[in-house]
Amino acid sequence: MGQLAEAEDALAQANILDNQNCMVWGLQAILSLQYGSRRLKQACFCQKQAVKLGLSDVHLLEELGDLFSEQLDFDHAAVAYEHVNRKEPKNGEIIEKIGHIFTHEKNVKANADKAFLFYKKAIKLLKSEVGKQNLASKMYDMCKSNDKEEQMKKYR
16 A cells, blocks of 8 residues: 555646646546545546546556446446547457446446447457457357347357
């Protein structure tokens, strides 16, 4: 925790010097998420500021999406992933992560049809054959459990 406190102090000073720096806000969001749900509201505010100020670092945005997903804050995770998707529209892994948001059992806005659409797009863009096979298997299971096996014929 000592290093987190030092990082927090450094980012607070950076923010005092330049409160329009989107990277500082993004890093503050990541730091807040390191504390778990205790600082979730602060992380949400920092992400909102970072995006508003034009955060475009795809690695930082993806990290935000991953951390918000871990905290089961799917709305903020989706915002982060969608910003990455705008910068890198052919990034199949990000599109797959957006799909995962819609299939997560703890997401009150879960939507298998939306997830399937994202997965269809992702499977075309994934570079790894293993990744494609794993996603196709997940899609097949989704269709099977929703009596929509017909949709999967072209992915076999």
